[in-house]
Amino acid sequence: MRDEGDERARRTVDLLGELAVRRAVALVGHDERPPQGYVRACVNTALGSPALLSFVEAALLAGRRPELAPPVRDAFARLHVEGERAVAESLAARGWRIRAEPATEARGFWAAIFGIAIERAARGEGLDMATADATVQLVLNLYAEPQQPCAS
Helix, strand or coil, X not given: CCCHHXXXXXXXXHHHHHHHHHHHHHHCCCCCCCHHHHHHHHHHHHHCCCCHXXXXXXXXXXXXXXXXXXXXXXXXXXXXXXXXXXXXXXXXXXXXXXXXXXXXXXXXXXXXXXXXXXXXXXXXXXXXXXXXXXXXXXXXXXXXXXXXXXXX
């Protein structure tokens, strides 16, 4: 017998997969912002998603609830594929270059976002801007100067 928390977790996994925090992040900043502004907008959009904390909760529950594992794995897979696509498209559209492959940047971005969500849940507080700023700096460290070789 499923409890209300399991059902909410399933709905959240589906919501994340379908509504797509990934899509919201991919669409952020289609203007002429420099990398700093674009990355900050992506971080703020991801952290502002109402589905983020619920998805983290569902992902943690999946370790104890085997029936949740497949949809959580599928959501992570979609998140990574869409993230890689969004990074590659964004780089191509803006002529930007990064030191890592798009798949690596996308996975690192989401790992940092999920880490912030866990920290926020543990602290029981609002977003710690110092942690969000550290994430922005981490991602920006991947951007290369025009003269440096890197992945595109």
